[in-house]
Amino acid sequence: AQSVTQLDSHVSVSEGTPVLLRCNYSSSYSPSLFWYVQHPNKGLQLLLKYTSAATLVKGINGFEAEFKKSETSFHLTKPSAHMSDAAEYFCVVSSYGYNKLIFGAGTRLAVHP
Amino acid sequence: GAVVSQHPSRVICKSGTSVKIECRSLDFQATTMFWYRQFPKQSLMLMATSNEGSKATYEQGVEKDKFLINHASLTLSTLTVTSAHPEDSSFYICSAREGGFNQPQHFGDGTRLSIL
Numbered sequence: 001a002q003s004v005t006q007l008d009s010h011v012s013v014s015e016g017t018p019v020l021l022r023c024n025y026s027s028s029y030s031p032s033l034f035w036y037v038q039h040p041n042k043g044l045q046l047l048l049k050y051t052s053a054a055t056l057v058k059g060i061n062g063f064e065a066e067f068k069k070s071e072t073s074f075h076l077t078k079p080s081a082h083m084s085d086a087a088e089y090f091c092v093v094s095s096y097g098y099n100k101l102i103f104g105a106g107t108r109l110a111v112h113p
Numbered sequence: 114g115a116v117v118s119q120h121p122s123r124v125i126c127k128s129g130t131s132v133k134i135e136c137r138s139l140d141f142q143a144t145t146m147f148w149y150r151q152f153p154k155q156s157l158m159l160m161a162t163s164n165e166g167s168k169a170t171y172e173q174g175v176e177k178d179k180f181l182i183n184h185a186s187l188t189l190s191t192l193t194v195t196s197a198h199p200e201d202s203s204f205y206i207c208s209a210r211e212g213g214f215n216q217p218q219h220f221g222d223g224t225r226l227s228i229l
Contacts, residue, residue: 032215043119043206043220044157051215090156094214099145101218103156 002027004093006104014112019078021107023091026072033074034092034101035065044090050074061085086111114140117209119221127229128199134192134224136207143209146190147218148182151204163190197228 007022025031032051036044048059055067065076074091091104116139124132136146145164149157163169163184171177179201181193190209194201204225208218 034217036220041204041223041225043117043222044208046115046217046219049217096214098214099162100147100159106156 002031002093002095002098002102004091004102004104006089006091006107008107009105010108010110012110012112013081015083016080019076019081019085019109021076021089021091021109023074023076023104024072025074025091025093027093027095029095029097031093031095033065033067034094035059035063035074035076036090036092038088038090038106040087047076047089081109081111083111083113085109115217115219116140117143117207117219117221119207119224121224122222123225123227125227125229126197129196130228132194132197132226134194134205134207134226136190136192136209136221138188138209138211138219141209141211141219142187143190143211144187145210146184147208147210148180148190148192149206149208151206151223157206160192194226197226199228202226202228 003026005024034049035047038044047063048057050057050067058064063078089107092101118137120135148160151157160175161169161171165184165187169182184190206223208220210218
């Protein structure tokens with residue numbers, strides 16, 4: 001069975017400070033993991049993906065995530081938040097034998113001046 | 114690369130009307146396309162999965178006759194909401210994927226459907 005838990009429904013940071021969005025997953029097989037961002041009234045944009053290569057994955061807009069199998073985690077980080085990073089972020093898992101994505105509930109990131 | 118175009122972006126129409134939403138992969142061949150529905154402040158809910166030339170696979174609780182899906186080519190899928198009613202008002206998002214489960218889905222910008 002697959003599942004995704006995003007540990008924070010809301011995260012608020014000041015501009016220029018680090019961002020940490022937490023995600024834990026459960027998967028019967030070796031998973032593929034993704035982070036997507038959704039701005040209001042828009043579709044989802046792929047930030048980065050992990051597909052069993054390097055455990056530290058770099059994505060767009062300065063985001064990166066580290067796959068930790070022992071902790072079943074795939075947390076998203078960014079060293080310095082920008083106002084434009086304010087959005088909804090989804091952690092997503094897929095694995096062999098499943099033709100569909102399993103979404104976390106989402107984390108709303110607010111960035112304050 | 115990996116651009117998915119979804120049209121229209123917004124539809125407002127009267128109850129009883131049928132509405133068609135198009136989803137196109139512009140620069141890749143989409144072996145599989147997906148249709149989602151998103152309620153306010155919630156995650157995406159998968160409605161159906163379609164492979165080119167095959168009948169769509171609907172998720173439990175999604176009415177096949179209400180939400181008609183056609184995946185006529187490797188770059189085009191359509192969702193038709195038949196005889197739409199106010200409870201069908203929602204944000205509908207399509208996605209497309211080239212390859213297997215370990216490949217990402219690429220999403221359109223969504224369609225805001227409002228039924229009066």
